[in-house]
Amino acid sequence: MSADLRLVLFDMDGTLVDSQGAITGAMYEAFAGQGLEPPSRDAILSIVGLSLDLAMAELSPGADPATQSALVEGYKNSYMVSRQGAGKAHSPLYPGTLEMLSALHAVPEYLLGVATGKSQRGLDAVIASHDLTCFVTRQSADHHPSKPHPSMIHTAMVETGVAPEHTVMIGDTSYDIDMGHAAGVTTIAVPWGYHPVDQLNAHHTINSFADLAPLLQRIWKA
Template identity: 45%
Template sequence: MLKLALFDCDGTLVDSQHAIVAAMAAGFQAVGLTPPPSLATRRVVGLPLVDAVARLAPDGSDASLHQTIAEAYKQAFYRNRLAGTHPEPLFDGLLEALDRLEAAGFLLGIATGKSRRGLDATLTHHNLAHRFVTLQTSDRVNGKPHPDMVYEALAESGADAAGTVVIGDTTFDIMMARNARVASVGVAWGYHDLSELRAAGADRLVDDYAQVPDALADILANKVPQ
């Protein structure tokens, strides 16, 4: 059985909250609106960009406004990346965890609300692109919590659903996994509380990256076929 560890990116692999909050503020300012509070922006990280904007926009605003804000967000994010004003550092322990997972026979993949261009830039910056056999982004297929990114990752990697675990920091990640009928691990260092991840149905919760490989091994050792 081919095993797949399918990671979220923002809030799970990299701490991108400052970059996202700054770009979202710029997007709202571009259309003359007051930016949403930073906490509100962090709450929607992981959703497809237009969906995230729609949750933050004033009641009654329409889809064309959401799209305009989203485009301004993308431009601001790109400018900030070029300027290096808001770095997206890796979370502590990530590289060691990836090494252990690969040594245990896991393929590695990503399913993220980032665009493919944004994900490629992040992975290139950290020299990580070669580590992942499948990269799924919400500008290519339906975003979280829809299961499409999991299905595409399974098809592209050849992994089995029974051997696949989603690792993420938001309820959107856990719901995507549940909708795809694969296991999930919720992480403590991201943008939603562990209590929310537990309530959403995470199979395991972890406090740091050192616990991730053992959590995946334990899930698969005890997984009941569905």
């Protein structure tokens, strides 16, 4: 592993992009399609970050396996339809995201990556719509156990050759931060996402993306 490279991993939904409208809308349609009362907005946002099958099990604990599978497929179809033609508006970037990614990408020893509960198709669509070409490792729910299992981070570190002490995980939910702790990396929470930031138990918290670069410099100078 390289002693020089640093790996900066980001969650996607609630961290880089504000997809809550798309997520709640697709979830409402999925439940309506099965004749079920949809969960509350807060309940839906509380499961963002989990793989979809686990998220649906949390939201419909009384449903049989066939119904839960139908809910998963209904969500996928609704989300995909809503994304078609919507472009950047479907999941807009949070303020300062592009500027922050550009600045970090310009640092030679920094490698940027994503670890998300999205499907690979969903991740690729967001990256394409916003032209986010800076990510050298892209870990999605299709290829790993659900967060907070550390598989995504472990794989990203293997792909990039970066050690845990030179890796950070940035996210907005307990699933992101717990995954980072499980992988033995430094965790950074953002307060604009879907879980209360004071409940995340992250090593660090930033109030805006303008704070990230100075924080990384402090972390890796320590």
